[in-house]
Amino acid sequence: MKKLSSEGVISPIWNWKITAVSFSLLIFVGFLAISFGPVPLEFQKIIRTLCGLPGGLTGQERTLLIDLRLPRALLAAIVGAALATSGAVYQTVFRNPLADPYLLGAAAGAGLGATIAITSAGADLYSLLPIFSFFGAILAVLVSFFISGKFFAEPNSLLLSGIAVGSFATAVQTYLQQRNSSSLRPVYSWILGELTVANWEKVTWSSIYIFIALTILITVSKQLDGLMLTDEEAYSLGINPNRLRVIAVIAATLATATAVSASGLIGFVGIVVPHLVRGITHRVTNRGLLTIALVGASFLVLADLGARTLLSPAELPIGVITAFVGAPFFLVVLRKKRLVAK
Amino acid sequence: MIKVEDLNVRFGQKEILKDINVEIEHSKWTCLVGPNGAGKTTFLKALLGSQSYSGSITDSGAEVYGNHNRNVAFVPQHPQIPIGMSVSEYVMLGRSKRDGWGNESKKSRTLVADILKLTGLFGMLNQFVSQLSGGEMQRALIARALVQEPTLILLDEPTSALDLHHQIAVLNNIELLKERGVTIVSTMHDITLAAMYAEKIVVMQEGKVLLSGTSDFVIHSPELQVAFENRISVFTLDSGRPVIVAKKDLSN
Numbered sequence: 149m150k151k152l153s154s155e156g157v158i159s160p161i162w163n164w165k166i167t168a169v170s171f172s173l174l175i176f177v178g179f180l181a182i183s184f185g186p187v188p189l190e191f192q193k194i195i196r197t198l199c200g201l202p203g204g205l206t207g208q209e210r211t212l213l214i215d216l217r218l219p220r221a222l223l224a225a226i227v228g229a230a231l232a233t234s235g236a237v238y239q240t241v242f243r244n245p246l247a248d249p250y251l252l253g254a255a256a257g258a259g260l261g262a263t264i265a266i267t268s269a270g271a272d273l274y275s276l277l278p279i280f281s282f283f284g285a286i287l288a289v290l291v292s293f294f295i296s297g298k299f300f301a302e303p304n305s306l307l308l309s310g311i312a313v314g315s316f317a318t319a320v321q322t323y324l325q326q327r328n329s330s331s332l333r334p335v336y337s338w339i340l341g342e343l344t345v346a347n348w349e350k351v352t353w354s355s356i357y358i359f360i361a362l363t364i365l366i367t368v369s370k371q372l373d374g375l376m377l378t379d380e381e382a383y384s385l386g387i388n389p390n391r392l393r394v395i396a397v398i399a400a401t402l403a404t405a406t407a408v409s410a411s412g413l414i415g416f417v418g419i420v421v422p423h424l425v426r427g428i429t430h431r432v433t434n435r436g437l438l439t440i441a442l443v444g445a446s447f448l449v450l451a452d453l454g455a456r457t458l459l460s461p462a463e464l465p466i467g468v469i470t471a472f473v474g475a476p477f478f479l480v481v482l483r484k485k486r487l488v489a490k
Numbered sequence: 491m492i493k494v495e496d497l498n499v500r501f502g503q504k505e506i507l508k509d510i511n512v513e514i515e516h517s518k519w520t521c522l523v524g525p526n527g528a529g530k531t532t533f534l535k536a537l538l539g540s541q542s543y544s545g546s547i548t549d550s551g552a553e554v555y556g557n558h559n560r561n562v563a564f565v566p567q568h569p570q571i572p573i574g575m576s577v578s579e580y581v582m583l584g585r586s587k588r589d590g591w592g593n594e595s596k597k598s599r600t601l602v603a604d605i606l607k608l609t610g611l612f613g614m615l616n617q618f619v620s621q622l623s624g625g626e627m628q629r630a631l632i633a634r635a636l637v638q639e640p641t642l643i644l645l646d647e648p649t650s651a652l653d654l655h656h657q658i659a660v661l662n663n664i665e666l667l668k669e670r671g672v673t674i675v676s677t678m679h680d681i682t683l684a685a686m687y688a689e690k691i692v693v694m695q696e697g698k699v700l701l702s703g704t705s706d707f708v709i710h711s712p713e714l715q716v717a718f719e720n721r722i723s724v725f726t727l728d729s730g731r732p733v734i735v736a737k738k739d740l741s742n
Contacts, residue, residue: 243570370592373583376572383540384564385638386587430574430618434592 166429170442174225177446181221181453182213186461189213220346223354223410224452224466225445228417230358230407232444233365234400235418236425236432240372241393241400244307248418249404252306253313257288258408260317260324265409267328281409282357285401288313354410361403362441368396372433414448414467416474421447423481491516492537492554492642492673496545499532499697506532507543508697514690516550516641519664519674521688521705523681524717528694530677531567534644537675538564549642560642561587563635567646567677569627571620578602578615580630584637601637609633609663625656632663643667645676649683661687681722681734685709693717709734 183189189209197204197213205213231249238247249255261284262277288310295309325332371392374382382389407414421444422432429436451469458464497510507529514520514537522530535541539554539562547554554560563584572580585598606612609629614622619630628648635643648664649657661683668674678684684691684705691708693700694717701713708714709724709732725733 245573373572373575373591374586376570376575377583378566378568378570380535380538380540380564380566381569384538384562384640384644385583386558386591388558426574432574 167435167439167442170439170446174442174446174449177449178221178225181224181449182217184453185217185456187212215347219348219351220452221449222351223346224448226351226355226358227407227411227414228448229362229441229445230403231414231417232421232447233362233437233441234403236422236437236440237365237372237396237400238418239422240375240433241396242306245423246419247307249400250314250415250418252310253288253292253317254285254401254404255408255413256314256317256321258282258285258405259413260284260321261405262409263321263324267324267331277409281405282402284317285405285408288317289397289401350410354406357406358403361399361406364395364399365403366438366441368392369437370434372396372437376433412467414470416470416478417444417448420474420477492547492549494547497536497547498544499536499541506697507536510699512692512699512702514673514675516673517668517671518690519668519676519688520690520692521684522675522677522692522694523684524694529697530694531646533694534646534675534677538562538644561638561640563638563640563643565631565635565643565645565648567650569631571627573620575619576616577611577619577622577630578606580619581606581633581637584634587638598637605633605636608666609636624651625653628652628656628660629663632660636667640672642673642675645674647677647679650679657683681709682732685732685734
């Protein structure tokens with residue numbers, strides 16, 4: 149929001165405090181995630197270990213931190229940022245506050261691509277999973293476009309065809325799982341969403357793809373404001389709306405596909421986080437997108453902490469936690485919107 | 491001078507604009523009139539450069555299609571209302587082309603404050619555009635066009651859905667642009683208002699230009715009756731100002 153300074157000039161105040169608070173929250177939640185668990189780690193020792201100072205963690209505790217908790221928390225943060233940001237971008241591009249990576253068929257397509265990779269080549273091919281997922285996701289989105297026949301003209305018909313394509317992709321995925329019963333278990337646990345197999349290799353490749361996607365999205369985030377206007381207005385303000393939509397959808401789909409292939413299907417992050425941030429910043433475009441990425445990262449790190457500790461020493465699939473929190477939240481948002489509409 | 495030569499626009503098999511040849515003078519107000527479906531809005535989009543066409547539209551010698559070097563403001567009839575955007579941010583969008591998206595120079599911030607005062611929106615600068623009334627939204631659109639400092643402004647039915655008081659307020663705001671040397675092209679369903687403000691009127695029907703000329707010439711020409719299928723009557727007030735009203739009997 150802008151305020152007026154004494155000279156009658158609109159002050160260029162974007163609330164950076166919100167972004168700063170989101171960043172601090174992520175750091176705080178990150179430290180919580182790496183220190184809590186069945187084996188609690190001392191906060192000071194974690195800091196000393198991370199800074200390479202003497203007096204840090206040693207032996208098994210060090211391995212627990214460096215090889216298990218740290219990559220897991222980082223992966224949760226990366227995936228959370230990717231899902232939340234792409235959810236916000238889909239909502240802007242398709243002018244539908246309920247659009248998320250799952251409604252367009254992108255996530256189901258990514259899931260199908262990853263299932264093909266796991267069932268045909270084995271779960272060892274982690275570095276190829278994003279490629280399979282990406283093409284699965286892109287194919288699903290393209291088919292959704294093709295079926296709706298209207299490209300960006302009628303966002304709601306696109307969403308409906310996205311739901312149909314998503315269901316079809318899920319059906320094919322289930323068929324493949326049943327045919328390859330030997331890989332049923334890894335595929336199933338992956339579908340539920342899991343970060344348990346997080347390792348540095350997975351963190352590295354997923355962060356590369358997601359970094360590229362998010363850099364593109366943050367770069368065009370200010371222009372995304374233009375997509376909230378009519379195409380002619382956007383054009384007159386120097387934007388090529390269709391080109392911007394294609395760039396945004398490709399980048400958001402890459403982020404979704406990588407997130408899905410890294411951690412399985414984790415629902416509701418793409419809807420809950422943008423709505424949560426919108427409640428504070430009122431917008432999901434422009435500089436709000438960076439806040440959404442940070443809050444999305446915190447949200448999933450926290451959800452993963454819950455998944456690890458609630459039934460400790462057993463683990464809950466993280467998708468269960470996000471749905472447990474997300475579904476009621478989603479219903480509250482819907483109810484609130486209906487009341488406002490009345 | 492904007493020169494439109496043999497302009498044709500098709501949507502699939504449907505011809506929307508057919509062989510249009512018109513010249514639009516710079517720093518003048520040209521108004522497109524005609525019944526619904528005449529192709530006025532499509533013509534505006536072609537002038538903007540966002541609508542593909544065959545034939546030629548040149549602005550000071552340069553073809554307009556896809557030409558982002560021009561600074562053209564567009565005021566739609568049915569704007570999309572952005573969620574969570576304040577009036578000042580909305581008006582500030584008009585500076586995006588000059589400052590770059592999301593950047594706001596101090597000059598722009600001063601200009602936006604001035605224009606908000608000029609258009610009577612200063613008191614609601616922190617209000618969301620989604621909370622504005624129809625008349626206030628129209629003023630916000632005009633304000634955004636003003637801060638854009640365009641060379642050409644295209645307005646699609648800028649006075650539709652406004653009461654008379656707001657119609658005059660909005661049209662006076664548009665006149666401010668003309669005083670600054672901006673070329674204005676608008677569509678308007680109220681021909682009386684068109685004759686009152688525009689220097690030139692272009693009458694369109696079924697994608698064609700029936701006639702164009704000075705407001706006075708067009709208002710009194712028989713082709714205007716043809717365009718509206720003899721459903722209008724033209725009266726002249728004592729002041730010499732023409733008034734065009736719809737005939738009650740539609741059997742003609």
